[in-house]
Amino acid sequence: MSYGLLKGKRGIIFGALNDQSIAWKVAVKAAEEGASITLSNTAIAIRMGQTNELAQQLGCEVIPADATNYEDLYEVFRRSQEVLGGKIDFVLHSIGMSPNVRKGRTYDALDYNMYNKTLDISALSFHKMLQAAKSQDAIAEYGSIIALSYMAAQRTMFGYNDMADAKALLESIARSFGYIYGRERNVRINTISQSPTMTTAGSGIKGMDRLFDFANRMSPLGNASAEECADYCIVMFSDLTRKVTMQNLFHDGGFSSMGMSLRAMSTYEKGLEEYMNEDGNIIYG
Numbered sequence: 001m002s003y004g005l006l007k008g009k010r011g012i013i014f015g016a017l018n019d020q021s022i023a024w025k026v027a028v029k030a031a032e033e034g035a036s037i038t039l040s041n042t043a044i045a046i047r048m049g050q051t052n053e054l055a056q057q058l059g060c061e062v063i064p065a066d067a068t069n070y071e072d073l074y075e076v077f078r079r080s081q082e083v084l085g086g087k088i089d090f091v092l093h094s095i096g097m098s099p100n101v102r103k104g105r106t107y108d109a110l111d112y113n114m115y116n117k118t119l120d121i122s123a124l125s126f127h128k129m130l131q132a133a134k135s136q137d138a139i140a141e142y143g144s145i146i147a148l149s150y151m152a153a154q155r156t157m158f159g160y161n162d163m164a165d166a167k168a169l170l171e172s173i174a175r176s177f178g179y180i181y182g183r184e185r186n187v188r189i190n191t192i193s194q195s196p197t198m199t200t201a202g203s204g205i206k207g208m209d210r211l212f213d214f215a216n217r218m219s220p221l222g223n224a225s226a227e228e229c230a231d232y233c234i235v236m237f238s239d240l241t242r243k244v245t246m247q248n249l250f251h252d253g254g255f256s257s258m259g260m261s262l263r264a265m266s267t268y269e270k271g272l273e274e275y276m277n278e279d280g281n282i283i284y285g
């Protein structure tokens with residue numbers, strides 16, 4: 001169902017690789033809500049992935065960019081304004097990659113060139129994006145910029161490795177740049193901290209299937225799906241959230257506020273019998 005929340009708005013979506021990607025769902029919903037958009041990804045991702053298919057489906061242009069390259073990003077903002085016919089109202093940074101995770105290196109045996117790459121691709125790219133946009137005054141007043149994060153920025157999660165540091169930096173960049181861009185141009189910058197989600201990047205995380213199950217059991221509302229994340233992004237891009245900025249917004253079914261849930265604890269029990277009354281109903285404390 002469409003609410004026309006982004007009617008007449010122009011946006012750029014970075015990071016749609018295939019139909020599992022969170023960015024893919026955001027692009028589809030943004031179009032449904034009335035926005036015109038451009039897509040961006042690396043040249044190799046465009047060649048190997050399905051970004052072009054999405055562009056065809058939505059009738060939009062794909063502008064290749066390596067997010068570690070400032071000039072590439074500058075060009076995405078320049079060209080997008082040209083194609084879409086004006087300043088940009090919303091941007092999604094949905095980019096993450098750790099060569100250390102890919103190569104199976106643990107956090108106490110990192111390769112530092114790879115560590116730099118992790119930070120560059122997954123965090124500094126956000127700063128480069130914001131600086132490239134601001135330097136050409138590409139974002140409209142009250143424009144909304146979102147990057148996707150994960151709770152490992154605040155709490156240690158097994159196997160998340162140097163991506164945890166990248167997410168902490170990403171969230172800090174949202175605050176630091178959010179102050180400046182808000183003060184000068186009323187542009188808002190936030191991060192959305194999403195539940196574990198089964199995507200190409202997500203499946204790179206060690207023990208992802210168990211992490212996914214644990215988070216699901218811990219969260220009173222269950223894990224948030226990629227589609228639900230896209231819904232939240234749309235609201236954040238819309239005019240309904242004009243005074244929300246410099247925030248890390250948890251979109252995780254309540255996981256980040258939990259310590260232990262009965263459903264998670266029950267995996268360590270033989271059964272739930274000890275919590276049931278004589279009618280077999282579970283007594284929640």
Ligand SMILES: NC(=O)c1ccc[n+]([C@@H]2O[C@H](COP(=O)([O-])OP(=O)(O)OC[C@H]3O[C@@H](n4cnc5c(N)ncnc54)[C@H](O)[C@@H]3O)[C@@H](O)[C@H]2O)c1
Nearest residue numbers: 015017021022045067095096148149196197199200201202
């Ligand atoms: N999947 C999860 O469990 C989860 C949870 C929380 C946050 N996130 C975050 O969501 C974002 C999107 O990931 P996803 O889960 O949709 O996976 P995905 O693999 O579909 O998307 C990651 C994207 O990053 C792009 N990318 C990698 N290196 C790049 C570079 N140098 N320049 C430009 N683009 C580059 C990839 O091509 C890909 O499109 C990431 O920031 C990820 O960390 C994911």
